[in-house]
Amino acid sequence: MPVTRGFIGRRRSHEGRLPPGQYDTGAGWPVLTAEATPRLDTDRWSLAVDGLVERPTSWTWDEIHALPESSYLGDIHCVTTWSKFDVAFRGVSVDTLLEAAGPLPDAAFVMAHSSTGYTTNLPLSDVVDGKAWVVWEYGGKPLPREHGGPARFLVPHLYFWKSAKWVSRLELMASDRPGFWEQNGYHDRGDPWLEQRYQGD
Amino acid sequence: MGAIDDVQAVETAWTTGRVIEKTLPTPDTVRLRMHVEDRPRHRPGQHYLIRLRAPDDYVAQRSYSVASDDDDPLVELLVERLPDGEVSEFLADVVEVGDELEMRGPIGRWFTWDVTTPALCLVGGTGVVPAVSMLRTARRLGRTDLLRVVAVGRDPTMLPYADELGRAGATLAYTRHDDGTRPAGAPTVAEVAPLLAGVERAYVCGSSRFASYAEALLLDCGVPAGAIRVERFGPTG
Numbered sequence: 001m002p003v004t005r006g007f008i009g010r011r012r013s014h015e016g017r018l019p020p021g022q023y024d025t026g027a028g029w030p031v032l033t034a035e036a037t038p039r040l041d042t043d044r045w046s047l048a049v050d051g052l053v054e055r056p057t058s059w060t061w062d063e064i065h066a067l068p069e070s071s072y073l074g075d076i077h078c079v080t081t082w083s084k085f086d087v088a089f090r091g092v093s094v095d096t097l098l099e100a101a102g103p104l105p106d107a108a109f110v111m112a113h114s115s116t117g118y119t120t121n122l123p124l125s126d127v128v129d130g131k132a133w134v135v136w137e138y139g140g141k142p143l144p145r146e147h148g149g150p151a152r153f154l155v156p157h158l159y160f161w162k163s164a165k166w167v168s169r170l171e172l173m174a175s176d177r178p179g180f181w182e183q184n185g186y187h188d189r190g191d192p193w194l195e196q197r198y199q200g201d
Numbered sequence: 202m203g204a205i206d207d208v209q210a211v212e213t214a215w216t217t218g219r220v221i222e223k224t225l226p227t228p229d230t231v232r233l234r235m236h237v238e239d240r241p242r243h244r245p246g247q248h249y250l251i252r253l254r255a256p257d258d259y260v261a262q263r264s265y266s267v268a269s270d271d272d273d274p275l276v277e278l279l280v281e282r283l284p285d286g287e288v289s290e291f292l293a294d295v296v297e298v299g300d301e302l303e304m305r306g307p308i309g310r311w312f313t314w315d316v317t318t319p320a321l322c323l324v325g326g327t328g329v330v331p332a333v334s335m336l337r338t339a340r341r342l343g344r345t346d347l348l349r350v351v352a353v354g355r356d357p358t359m360l361p362y363a364d365e366l367g368r369a370g371a372t373l374a375y376t377r378h379d380d381g382t383r384p385a386g387a388p389t390v391a392e393v394a395p396l397l398a399g400v401e402r403a404y405v406c407g408s409s410r411f412a413s414y415a416e417a418l419l420l421d422c423g424v425p426a427g428a429i430r431v432e433r434f435g436p437t438g
Contacts, residue, residue, distance in 0.1 A: 004303070006300075032433055
């Protein structure tokens with residue numbers, strides 16, 4: 001495509017760290033949601049791992065906090081083109097949850113469900129080996145409601161719509177099935193480094 | 202004339218848009234009317250991407266809601282000029298009629314209206330844009346009875362499309378301006394609840410702060426959370 005007349009753009013200060021087409025949002029953290037922000041009580045909160053597993057398992061708020069903690073310190077990338085550097089989340093690794101539930105051999109995909117009805121699908125390989133978390137702390141404080149609190153899914157190597165807010169269930173599946181945005185024009189996998197934003201990318 | 206349901210879900214590709222008209226309707230906005238090559242049909246509520254390309258192939262892209270009806274030969278976008286906005290400042294200050302921009306769309310199938318479901322839009326600031334598209338489409342299809350709009354702005358000079366929305370019967374709520382019929386202030390349950398009779402879906406579009414207010418207001422009016430579709434934009438702290 002030709003150069004846009006008169007456009008120079010910002011100084012490139014993050015060469016190599018920003019995926020193609022992304023910009024650094026700095027201290028801001030835009031809130032993007034498709035549904036009304038729910039108020040969830042941690043007394044009644046639970047997370048389930050089910051579907052193709054040996055032991056369908058669910059955790060209460062206290063039970064999940066008793067699991068070994070795991071942190072993510074790094075960058076996140078939103079399909080709307082902002083990236084945010086050096087964010088710190090704390091919660092539990094999805095590996096720990098899967099270890100408890102025991103994925104069956106034919107489990108190859110996972111659907112993350114939110115209490116709002118939001119869904120997003122991922123290959124199982126994208127949520128194992130230290131690549132995904134369920135997190136309840138951001139920057140040392142409880143995760144704010146508008147950012148998915150009390151707890152959200154976190155898959156930071158993919159565009160952030162995969163990191164479902166208000167996550168309530170991880171469903172293991174044998175075959176792929178599109179989630180909410182994936183049915184609504186967005187890419188099935190969403191790798192920011194391959195710029196897999198929309199269907200057809 | 203085809204029904205709106207004829208719109209097919211398609212994979213979108215980058216194409217070229219040429220600026221046919223450019224105006225600055227309010228101090229903070231720029232309105233662009235674009236001729237888009239190989240333009241697919243769109244539903245009211247969808248958006249387009251604009252991508253700017255520097256000589257070294259550095260690119261910056263943002264998405265903007267469409268204000269026009271699908272029947273309009275041009276795609277109309279209204280862009281808020283954000284302080285230090287890499288793309289919006291360029292569109293407001295540098296772009297001229299005749300310039301070509303990379304465009305892709307329409308994007309999004311969730312925040313769209315089917316022109317069949319009775320709906321209310323509660324929109325603020327440049328969040329009025331998708332409601333304008335919905336109103337224009339409703340007018341063309343003779344279904345303005347299905348759509349009610351509450352548009353919220355600081356005052357008439359800061360609310361995009363205020364005249365058009367007013368003519369279409371929208372409720373205009375100014376937070377800092379008394380228009381003689383309505384004192385200044387945010388919309389209230391007493392104002393919005395009567396508009397919800399028969400409404401099956403609510404669309405909220407605006408800044409993050411506005412969307413939080415609007416969601417709470419609709420819930421207070423008894424709208425089920427599942428009937429609310431939200432498009433938020435802008436940074437938070």
